[in-house]
Amino acid sequence: MKSILDVLVPLLRTLPAGSRRFLTGYGTASAALALLDVVALGLIAALLPALVGSSDAELPLVGNVAENGMALPILTFICLLIVLKGILAVLLLRFATKRFARHEVAIGDRLFAAYLASPWEKRLGRNSAEIVRSVDVGVGITVSGVLMPAMSLFGELGTLAAVVVVLFVAQPLIAVVTMIYLGLVALLLAKVVSPRAVAIGRENREWSNRTAKTLYEALGALKEITLAGRGPEVQEQVHGTRTKSSIARAGAIQISQIPRYVLETALVLGFALLGGVGYLTGGPAGAVSAVGLFAVAGFRLIPSLTRMQAVQSSVNTSASFARQIVEDIHEGEAEMSRQRDERPQHELPDNAADIELRDVAFSYPAAAAPALHNVNVRIPAGSHVAFVGASGAGKSTMVDLLLGLLEPSHGHVLVGGEPMEFVLDSWRRRIGYVPQEVSLFDASIAQNVALAWDTARVDPERVTIALRRAQLLDTVMQRDGGLDALVGERGMALSGGQRQRLGIARALYDNPRVLVMDEATSALDTATEAAVTTAIRQLHGDVTVITVAHRLATIRDADIVFFMRGGTVAAAGTFDEVVASVPDFAEQAALAGLGKTENPVDERR
């Protein structure tokens, strides 16, 4: 029982107050229904002597039923009472299951909101397959495996209490022996079955998560896997994890059945025990009466105890999902309230704002060396700046800091002179971002540009303008379906260059004040890249453009080029100035056919 409360109480706290009220009401109604059992059972216990042929069946208000012929009408009343309880229980269950579906949605919403609010570094450390499973399957298991069964406990406890009361009133000695006997059986089950169920639940969660993770990863690299002939290896891997999770699930089913058989056996042995006690205290009549009472009590008690044990098993096997979910919700929400309390947000002024990094350093969690250090950069509003440098120099990390996804471990990022963390919401609304790998979802081109799963939120006019600026409109219009043509899973129906241009159109759709492009034109042919670059250049003055590019032709005309090396800005200036001051860069520029200047300048801005 304690282990159920340990899981249930934190889970209930994650539900809105209205839901808690409903669940308390549901528990009380279930317990109240059990009262009908008390009445039915009490009447049967009172009638028992008359039914076994004894003449001393005396009922209050009714009198001696053996003599006045009331036994049959009372038996009919008991049957009706039992039928009524059954009908009410089914109605209550029907009503409650619908509400439980709402709780599932409420918990899932809170969990997903918590994930979305969690800091970017934390999200980098979590596997997406695990998050998907947790938000979808995990929430379902938590509600159907913990919340619903645990709430049905109230009814079972009510039944248990009712039966115990009747037993004590009818035959106290037999009641004490019955309770001790059944208590020992329950203890045996709790000690033997429960720990195994918890372990099985943990195994199931771990191996199912691993299966999902392997499948996601394998599907993401399907082409490479097929070409490299690694299919059998992946199959073997999936077979291994699925075997383990299937064994755990089979174990869970098996362990949930054990209590039933143990309790049924206990019932049979109980007849012998209680019959013996009854015989010793009241001779043959006492034995018959004790066995009869135990049979009547057992008829209600054994199913109730079986269900309670099943609840315990269900909660135990689902507990690891529930604990993870509660922990994630608390962590995410604590982060949200920390953000709210410590970082009250205000709006940036309408005119575009300069961005400044002052003495910034950043280290990834558990990384040996900082990814960025001693970074001092100023990006004037409306300018076009570029970050260049060798692979691993820190360009993408720099971009994530500018986007406000990462926070500096040291130093400050300022927007319009204000610390970014206090204008973050307003800042992010102004940004259009094109990543190295554009993620498309299986919907229409227009939906992908507008980043909208709901077609009603798509503005076709803005989609058309964005596609035109990204040099993709003609291609789209030549396809069957035009803006409404589907892009396929992860944009499979588009070429790499088309996917990149769609990503650019997506970034332009909201008319951003700041456009951040991280290797956003690397898959384009030279002519298309030049056309996209020209279109982007036309934004000059209105929009701040921040580009990361290995292909130097893209950034030839940038106002400032920041050359990064080893996590810091080693040189800054116009393209020609950086060519003049950094031999590595000059060499790359020469290889790209972009020439060398006569006046070297070693400048840092």
Ligand SMILES: Nc1ncnc2c1ncn2[C@@H]1O[C@H](COP(=O)(O)OP(=O)(O)OP(=O)(O)O)[C@@H](O)[C@H]1O
């Ligand atoms: N999530 C992460 N956890 C730990 N270290 C990371 C993480 N992401 C990047 N790094 C490390 O930080 C450093 C800078 O990486 P970053 O991706 O910013 O480089 P980059 O200049 O953008 O490289 P590229 O041109 O190859 O994209 C690298 O040493 C990289 O290994």
